[in-house]
Amino acid sequence: MVKALSFPMMAERQHPLIQPLLTLSDEALIKAFQDERDRGCYFVALYCRYAPLVYSVLQHHGRSPVQVDYLFAKVWHGLFFSLDLVEFTPEGLKVGDEEARSLRNWIVNRTATLIQEELPGIEHITYILQDAPPPLWCYLEASLAYLSPLSRLVLVTTQTFHWSLERVRAYLEVQGETYSLEELNQHLEEGLARIVEYLPPDIRQIYLMPDDPPAVQPTLEELFPNSVEEGGSHVDGAPTASMISSDVTGTTDASIDNLLAEWERILSG
Known part of the structure; x- marks a missing residue:
């Protein structure tokens, strides 16, 4: 057959x-x-x-x-x-x-x-092709490289792993970095806004400004295809971290980049 x-x-x-x-x-x-x-x-x-x-x-x-x-x-x-x-x-x-x-x-x-x-088992895969066509996903990930290291870290941990900001703050404190919830939320909002700004204009036009938009447009958070449950022990093996680290530097960027490198190892494992 x-x-x-x-x-x-x-x-x-x-x-x-x-x-x-x-x-x-x-x-x-x-x-x-x-x-x-x-x-x-x-x-x-x-x-x-x-x-x-x-x-x-x-x-x-x-x-x-x-x-x-x-x-x-x-x-x-x-x-x-x-x-x-x-x-x-x-x-x-x-x-x-x-x-x-x-x-x-x-x-x-x-x-x-x-x-x-x-x-990974189908129960661990949350990628939805209709929400994140591969070209859009690729350019969203590439645009992560233009964010500050802390904004990237907050964006990836909250949107990919669904961590709360409280958990992100606690994790950073263990690593010797102290930020308020307000500061982390500011970095999250900045990351969500700028990741779209850094997309090529024609990608925005093709995928985010359709002539006949659906009744419910997916949010930017829904366009991150590798999210896993916060408390889950399995980490999806998709290659989402290949563009997370970058050469952008600042006063605390070295330690933040080390954390990003750790997330890359987790994601690639």
């Missing part, structure tokens, strides 16, 4: 910023992605081109729909943070030490590699 396949809805494909790009070659899209970092439309166009292929490969391996969506997002997350390394050659392309005959083959190889990884 042939398994019926379904694909995620990609409203992005119909957006006027994306439609003209769908006629460009893979090489042209990637070069534009590498050269014009203030525009996200090129990555979105690549996503629209290859998302059905990736999704169908994942579905063929019999995962649950929740795990398929989770793996689907992880594949695109990995691709997003690797595209800077893509070089086209007469034989195909190179990405660091990897070689492939075409971009399509490279994407399939990346997908196949992730399929072999051990997955």
Whole structure:
């Protein structure tokens, strides 16, 4: 019996910023992605081109729909943070030490590699594809790098792990950093506001300013796809922390960055 396949809805494909790009070659899209970092439309166009292929490969391996969506997002997350390394050659392309005959083959190889990884149980996966399409998730995470270290820490612990500000304050005090709840709340509000400001304008236009918005728009907090229960012992293994630490420094940034590094180890474990 042939398994019926379904694909995620990609409203992005119909957006006027994306439609003209769908006629460009893979090489042209990637070069534009590498050269014009203030525009996200090129990555979105690549996503629209290859998302059905990736999704169908994942579905063929019999995962649950929740795990398929989770793996689907992880594949695109990995691709997003690797595209800077893509070089086209007469034989195909190179990405660091990897070689492939075409971009399509490279994407399939990346997908196949992730399929072999051990997955968290569906009860631990809270990612919702409709709330956080992979391109939006990737650019939200990239924009974390522009926040101050403390704002990033407060944002990640409260939005990804659903910690209360009281728990964040207690954790920081143990590490020798003392802040009031008012200060932490200020950093949270600043982080939530600025993470959107730091998105490329076209990403905001495509995902956060739709022409026909749904009756209930997801909040920014709902767009963080790796949240886990505050008291849970399992930590989701998605790669959300790869852009949390940065070189932004300040008077207490060294100790804050150490805490961020600890969160990165937890998230990557």
